[in-house]
Amino acid sequence: MPIYEFRCKHCDHRFQKLCSLGENGENIACPSCKADNPIRVMSGFTLNNPGALAGSRGDSCRGCTSSNCDGCRS
Ligand SMILES: [Zn+2]
Numbered sequence: 001m002p003i004y005e006f007r008c009k010h011c012d013h014r015f016q017k018l019c020s021l022g023e024n025g026e027n028i029a030c031p032s033c034k035a036d037n038p039i040r041v042m043s044g045f046t047l048n049n050p051g052a053l054a055g056s057r058g059d060s061c062r063g064c065t066s067s068n069c070d071g072c073r074s
Helices: 050-061
Strands: 003-007 014-018 039-041
Touching: none
Parallel strands: none
Antiparallel strands: 003 014, 003 039
């Protein structure tokens, strides 16, 4: 099952939750303020996408100009 990220409309709290496919947050409550119907946020995080994960990690060597830095290729 995929992990979805949600953002609470009420308090702006962001959290992640394991959901069945197609679930849109109707049955989920914000863990912070208990408001329901959080907004589902699409993140590169989800599944089967190591490229997206590596891309998001690229932040750590943003300023790197070395030609042999593997992390800078993507
Ligand atoms: Zn909330």
